[in-house]
Amino acid sequence: ETGVTQTPRHLVMGMTNKKSLKCEQHLGHNAMYWYKQSAKKPLELMFVYNFKEQTENNSVPSRFSPECPNSSHLFLHLHTLQPEDSALYLCASSQWTSGSRTDTQYFGPGTRLTVL
Amino acid sequence: GQQLNQSPQSMFIQEGEDVSMNCTSSSIFNTWLWYKQDPGEGPVLLIALYKAGELTSNGRLTAQFGITRKDSFLNISASIPSDVGIYFCAGADNYGQNFVFGPGTRLSVLP
Numbered sequence: 001e002t003g004v005t006q007t008p009r010h011l012v013m014g015m016t017n018k019k020s021l022k023c024e025q026h027l028g029h030n031a032m033y034w035y036k037q038s039a040k041k042p043l044e045l046m047f048v049y050n051f052k053e054q055t056e057n058n059s060v061p062s063r064f065s066p067e068c069p070n071s072s073h074l075f076l077h078l079h080t081l082q083p084e085d086s087a088l089y090l091c092a093s094s095q096w097t098s099g100s101r102t103d104t105q106y107f108g109p110g111t112r113l114t115v116l
Numbered sequence: 117g118q119q120l121n122q123s124p125q126s127m128f129i130q131e132g133e134d135v136s137m138n139c140t141s142s143s144i145f146n147t148w149l150w151y152k153q154d155p156g157e158g159p160v161l162l163i164a165l166y167k168a169g170e171l172t173s174n175g176r177l178t179a180q181f182g183i184t185r186k187d188s189f190l191n192i193s194a195s196i197p198s199d200v201g202i203y204f205c206a207g208a209d210n211y212g213q214n215f216v217f218g219p220g221t222r223l224s225v226l227p
Contacts, residue, residue: 004158033214042120043159043204043217056214090158104149105206105215107158 003027004108006091012114013081021076021111023091031096032074033105034066037088049074050096081115088112118143120218122205128224135192137221139205147208148188149215150179154201162203163190195225 004025013019025032034046048056049068063085065077074091092105121140129135139148147166151159163174165181165188172179176193188207192199202222206215 006158040219042219045214048214092158104147104161104164106161107151109158110156112156 003106004091004093006089006108006111008111009109010112010114012116013078014116015081015083017081018077018079020078021089021091021113023074023076023108025072025074025091025093025106025108027093027095027106029093029095029106030071031094032068032071033092033094034064034074034076035090035092035107037090037110039087043090047076078113081113083115086113086115118207118209118216120205120207120216122203122218122221124221125219126222126224128226129195130226131195131197133195135195135199135223136189137191137203137223138187138189139207139218140187141207141216142186143207143209144185145207145209145216146185147215148179148181149206149208150177150188150190151204151206152201153204153220159204192223195223197225197227199223200225 007022031050036044046060047066052068067075088110090110091108094103094105149164150162153159163179168185169183170181178191180189202220204220205218208215
């Protein structure tokens with residue numbers, strides 16, 4: 001399944017580094033999401049973009065900065081991260097229409113991030 | 117906020133056995149999804165449920181949308197080694213854009 005791709009698959013960075021995660025969806029969807037998955041915790045929604053506009057930011061620290069240049073691409077810019085930010089970062093997309101039922105989300109393979 | 121509970125948290129079964137797991141909430145949901153996640157990969161959608169009481173199958177997998185709209189069940193028949201993984205449920209309220217995910221059920225299949 002290559003509907004949602006993420007790069008890189010693995011990333012190791014120091015606390016002073018700046019890096020970016022990339023997500024691309026090939027499903028023609030209009031909504032994209034960033035999730036954080038830590039060990040033994042439920043998936044945590046970080047950011048939602050709907051029609052390229054950010055509609056939700058679940059109190060995510062400013063060291064995480066999303067960017068959605070178009071409906072197919074989503075970035076997560078990282079700077080001055082902490083070791084506790086180490087996790088699997090998952091991107092997802094869906095087709096969302098106001099007033100209709102919530103449509104299913106399709107996930108990418110994730111980026112395994114390690115902060116030293 | 118809304119939370120989902122999944123049980124059991126983990127289970128070990130013999131190959132060929134049937135598996136049942138469930139997902140419960142204190143809130144009403146109008147959409148239920150079941151995902152499976154393999155190690156180092158993203159969750160893969162297994163079954164989507166949109167109507168209370170709905171029973172949907174996908175191969176050896178069957179899921180049901182509880183009539184109270186506060187729970188959902190996933191059954192796997194005749195388990196095989198590749199069924200190993202973490203199974204997540206997710207729920208969404210009416211016209212909500214975002215899903216709430218459960219903590220997952222970790223399934224191990226013994227040969």
